[in-house]
Amino acid sequence: MTALLEARNLTRHFRLARDGLFGPRPVLHAVDGVDLAIAPGEALGLVGESGCGKSTLARLLARLLDPTWGQVFLDGRDITRDSAARFARTAQRRAIQMVFQDPAESLDPLMTAFELIAEPARLLSGPMPRTALRGRVEDAAGAAGLAADLLARLPHQLSEGQRARVGIARALVVGPRLLVLDEPASALDVSVQASVLRLLDRLRREQGVALLFVSHDLNVVRLLCQRIAVMYLGQIVETGPAADIWENPKHPYTRALLSAVPRLPGDGAPPVTLEGEPQGPVDPPPSRCRLAGRCFMEQPRCRTEAPELRNLACGRAVRCHFVE
Numbered sequence: 133m134t135a136l137l138e139a140r141n142l143t144r145h146f147r148l149a150r151d152g153l154f155g156p157r158p159v160l161h162a163v164d165g166v167d168l169a170i171a172p173g174e175a176l177g178l179v180g181e182s183g184c185g186k187s188t189l190a191r192l193l194a195r196l197l198d199p200t201w202g203q204v205f206l207d208g209r210d211i212t213r214d215s216a217a218r219f220a221r222t223a224q225r226r227a228i229q230m231v232f233q234d235p236a237e238s239l240d241p242l243m244t245a246f247e248l249i250a251e252p253a254r255l256l257s258g259p260m261p262r263t264a265l266r267g268r269v270e271d272a273a274g275a276a277g278l279a280a281d282l283l284a285r286l287p288h289q290l291s292e293g294q295r296a297r298v299g300i301a302r303a304l305v306v307g308p309r310l311l312v313l314d315e316p317a318s319a320l321d322v323s324v325q326a327s328v329l330r331l332l333d334r335l336r337r338e339q340g341v342a343l344l345f346v347s348h349d350l351n352v353v354r355l356l357c358q359r360i361a362v363m364y365l366g367q368i369v370e371t372g373p374a375a376d377i378w379e380n381p382k383h384p385y386t387r388a389l390l391s392a393v394p395r396l397p398g399d400g401a402p403p404v405t406l407e408g409e410p411q412g413p414v415d416p417p418p419s420r421c422r423l424a425g426r427c428f429m430e431q432p433r434c435r436t437e438a439p440e441l442r443n444l445a446c447g448r449a450v451r452c453h454f455v456e
């Protein structure tokens with residue numbers, strides 16, 4: 133089956149300012165050689181600690197940011213040949229839509245909910261009769277769980293949850309096949325969060341919209357996503373079916389991450405923890421595992437050879453020399 137979206141060796145480096153007058157400028161490896169595929173109608177969860185590159189990867193996949201190198205394929209076609217700025221003017225732009233983290237900040241306070249939802253439809257779908265536009269906006273609002281009588285309101289006249297739904301309706305109005313959600317619920321109240329997550333799950337099941345769901349909350353990702361990708365310092369360290377990773381995490385970083393999630397007593401493996409501080413994303417040594425120095429499974433080889441992401445059985449892959 134062709135993936136809906138596929139990343140190959142996707143990389144984004146940021147060149148930083150030089151420390152002194154001489155020498156090379158340090159390079160921050162925000163996203164480093166990511167291979168990842170999202171199937172049509174699938175929910176993929178992207179997890180990892182703050183600063184590991186989740187938002188940068190999400191923006192690369194949504195073609196809002198240009199990669200340093202590597203490619204993104206939509207239906208098998210390379211969409212990184214055009215710059216992000218050019219891609220924004222193509223018909224394919226509609227297939228991938230990003231929902232931004234903080235709906236209150238990303239919504240123009242002077243536009244009504246109707247105008248806010250109509251705006252991307254006008255920009256991306258071209259001119260259309262007023263009645264057709266109204267129909268599209270009402271459908272998108274309905275799919276996002278926003279009652280029609282709220283469409284005349286300004287953002288400050290809406291609740292937090294209603295504003296989040298306006299943000300989702302703005303993405304849905306152009307008929308996307310993939311929604312990229314960067315920590316969509318983290319700014320929201322817990323009960324609002326749950327209802328937004330239920331809405332997203334329903335959209336996927338009923339309309340077949342694929343989801344790339346970025347979160348640091350493994351519990352949320354486990355419930356919503358079929359598959360999980362775990363990131364550490366710009367790289368994917370483990371991918372696989374969500375239930376399998378939850379039951380039996382293999383990479384030492386994933387094990388530590390899961391160990392930190394509160395579970396029922398007597399459930400799962402004994403807790404594992406990582407020592408020390410992460411190495412940091414600036415000029416990482418190329419011949420060394422990025423977890424070296426923190427890892428409870430470390431061997432001498434981890435400091436002389438960087439592990440590749442290796443495929444295991446059952447759709448799992450792990451970046452570690454010592455996981456069989």
Ligand SMILES: Nc1ncnc2c1ncn2[C@@H]1O[C@H](COP(=O)(O)OP(=O)(O)O)[C@@H](O)[C@H]1O
Binds near residue numbers: 146182186188
């Ligand atoms: N425009 C930029 N310039 C320099 N560094 C950046 C830029 N954007 C992100 N970074 C760095 O890239 C790394 C990954 O950031 P980000 O993708 O926001 O991680 P996450 O979303 O997982 O918290 C961080 O070290 C961050 O400081």
Ligand SMILES: [Mg+2]
Binds near residue numbers: 187
């Ligand atoms: Mg982020």
